[in-house]
Amino acid sequence: MEPNYYVEQRPWGQFKILYETLTFKVKELLIKPGQRFSYQTHHKRGEHWLIVQGEAVVTRDDEEMYLTVGESVDLPVGTKHRLGNRGSVNLICIEVQTGTYFGEDDIVRLSDDYKRV
Numbered sequence: 001m002e003p004n005y006y007v008e009q010r011p012w013g014q015f016k017i018l019y020e021t022l023t024f025k026v027k028e029l030l031i032k033p034g035q036r037f038s039y040q041t042h043h044k045r046g047e048h049w050l051i052v053q054g055e056a057v058v059t060r061d062d063e064e065m066y067l068t069v070g071e072s073v074d075l076p077v078g079t080k081h082r083l084g085n086r087g088s089v090n091l092i093c094i095e096v097q098t099g100t101y102f103g104e105d106d107i108v109r110l111s112d113d114y115k116r117v
Contacts, residue, residue, distance in 0.1 A: 011114040012037045013090070025102040029083065031056075031091040036084025038112040045099030045106060047075040049083060054091035057084045080110060 005028075006017040012035040019026040031037070031054075039059060049058070050072040058065050058073050059082040066086065067073065075081045077099060085091035109117045 010037065011035070013085075015095075018094075020102065023098070025097040027095040027097070029091075029093040029095055031083060031085040031093070033085050033088050033090065036082055036113065038107065038109040038114075038116065039080060039082040040110060041078055041080050041108045042099070042106045043108070044077065044101035045097045046077045046079070047081070048096045048098075049073050049075070050094045050096075052092050052094055054085060054089050055087035056091055056093065057086045058082070059084075 008015055013030040013032045015030070016028040017025065018028055029049075036057070049056075049067075051067045051069055053069060056067040058067055059080075060073065060075060061080050065073065083091075083093060111117060
């Protein structure tokens with residue numbers, strides 16, 4: 001029986017909160033083929049992404065990089081970033097957040113394919 005995690009649907013896919021404490025949060029991000037989330041930054045948290053399925057395109061401070069299974073990237077507080085799926089299967093990424101606050105209202109959207117800026 002699978003544990004009952006908090007899941008939130010988004011236009012690009014979904015995220016699942018796997019673990020949360022006062023000092024860190026762990027999420028599973030699922031991004032559908034051809035989709036990506038907002039180009040964004042955070043004031044109160046940094047993130048570390050580990051790709052566990054699929055092929056990712058990461059934009060970090062206006063530079064693109066490509067990651068595959070087992071590869072990861074650090075995104076310190078204030079870094080502009082975006083994650084997209086460049087493959088034909090769902091992209092799954094484990095995101096570890098560290099900082100002082102982990103609420104979704106700490107997202108500063110710089111651009112967005114779904115007109116949420």
